[in-house]
């Protein structure tokens with residue numbers, strides 16, 4: 001479970017994130033939904049303890065991630081916006097390398113790699129060097145590598161960006177399975193269809209500020225709209241001259 005209380009971050013004049021709060025529960029898929037530049041990546045980077053918030057607190061399974069970033073990171077598997085897999089290594093070697101960094105035994109790495117290769121449909125390319133992999137293949141390797149240690153909390157920054165329908169579906173199905181296993185899943189997206197398809201709770205962020213949080217039905221009721229896209233536009237244009 002991840003709790004975020006009033007985190008903020010500026011870059012010079014730009015207030016990228018302002019007083020963002022949210023709770024991502026176990027056994028649920030939570031979305032951070034926002035347009036380009038809304039502050040999703042900056043929020044995610046603070047949540048996974050890559051950058052330190054200027055204000056506020058993040059806890060991961062009760063661990064304060066500023067005070068104890070190493071313990072907090074150990075409870076998370078992160079698919080960052082820059083996927084950066086090792087090109088000279090095969091998919092399986094990328095996974096094994098991360099498993100060793102997480103202190104796993106070689107036997108556990110082998111078993112878990114086999115499981116993830118099967119569940120993510122990576123059999124055909126698991127033993128090829130990743131140089132030249134398609135976007136979908138790279139994302140699958142990056143997800144498998146991030147969660148090799150079977151963390152309780154799974155954080156993904158725009159996981160299906162640039163993927164075709166089959167790869168998108170495979171990743172959605174995988175996330176639903178992880179949710180059924182009781183995992184806490186938090187992902188950022190700007191794609192309404194994506195969020196609508198898999199998320200239990202949606203937090204709408206705009207210009208670094210949380211505009212609303214709720215289920216899709218709750219957001220529709222709040223805005224008196226009948227689809228998520230219109231509800232989103234309604235929420236982010238509130239207070240603006242239309």
Ligand SMILES: Nc1ncnc2c1ncn2[C@@H]1O[C@H](COP(=O)(O)OP(=O)(O)OP(=O)(O)O)[C@@H](O)[C@H]1O
Nearest residue numbers: 011014016034035036037038039040041042043190
């Ligand atoms: N390292 C940085 N230096 C300066 N400005 C930054 C930096 N990182 C983010 N910003 C600014 O902070 C704001 C929020 O950016 P962020 O990347 O968090 O948005 P986002 O919601 O992830 O957008 P996108 O969907 O386009 O990736 C933007 O105005 C961006 O230009």
